[in-house]
Amino acid sequence: MRCAVCNHKDTKVVDSRMASDGMSVRRRRECEKCGFRFSTLEEIELLDLTVVKRDGRRENYSREKLVRGLEKALEKRPYTDTAFQRLVHKIERDIQKKRRGQLTTGELGDIVMKHLQSFDKVAYIRFASVYRSFEDVKTFEQELKKLLSSRRRSARTRKSK
Numbered sequence: 383m384r385c386a387v388c389n390h391k392d393t394k395v396v397d398s399r400m401a402s403d404g405m406s407v408r409r410r411r412e413c414e415k416c417g418f419r420f421s422t423l424e425e426i427e428l429l430d431l432t433v434v435k436r437d438g439r440r441e442n443y444s445r446e447k448l449v450r451g452l453e454k455a456l457e458k459r460p461y462t463d464t465a466f467q468r469l470v471h472k473i474e475r476d477i478q479k480k481r482r483g484q485l486t487t488g489e490l491g492d493i494v495m496k497h498l499q500s501f502d503k504v505a506y507i508r509f510a511s512v513y514r515s516f517e518d519v520k521t522f523e524q525e526l527k528k529l530l531s532s533r534r535r536s537a538r539t540r541k542s543k
Contacts (some may be wrong), residue, residue, distance in 0.1 A: 385413035386420050406471075431477065432484040440484070448473065448494070455498060455505040455512075465501075473497050 390413050397410040406425040412418070424435045431443035449470060456466070476493045477485065478543040491513045510525050 383411060383422060385416060385418055387418040388416045390415035396481070417475060426474070426478075430483055434484055434486045434492060436487055443477075443485075445470070445474070447458075452498075452505075455509040455515070456502060457508075459502050459505055461502065469497055469501050 384391055385393055392414045393411040394414060395409050396412050396419065399408050400406075401408050401423065406423050409422045409424060411420055411422060420442050432440050434440055440489070452466070452469065473493055477490070480489070495506060495510055495513065498509050507522075507525065511522060514521070514525070
């Protein structure tokens with residue numbers, strides 16, 4: 383890792399800690415030339431994953447596209463950067479659990495919706511309306527009813543415990 387100040391090619395790791403999300407490692411580094419200290423974050427990267435589009439085209443998985451889609455769904459919604467990163471990691475962990483080299487956009491969308499539903503209900507509805515191509519208000523109402531009924535079921539389950 384190059385030094386962020388003097389661009390020297392050798393830095394040493396002074397300290398390593400698991401990040402609070404448990405999905406990344408935070409490393410404290412020091413430049414061997416100028417002594418500048420800085421932190422880096424090491425995360426798992428999904429490699430060799432192909433996403434099959436609805437029209438049959440194939441694309442490499444892109445974390446940036448996932449992040450942009452989530453940010454659009456969560457626009458003007460309250461959330462922290464830490465919570466957002468945790469959401470992205472949970473989605474990517476579920477993708478990895480599939481243990482396949484390719485996923486359809488449908489499978490990927492279902493994973494995202496599953497996590498958005500518990501993260502932010504408004505963002506879930508926004509994402510679902512685009513992902514499922516809601517054609518009219520009736521389709522939108524049906525999705526809201528499903529969301530409300532699942533919410534009631536989970537509330538009853540919590541009360542019975």
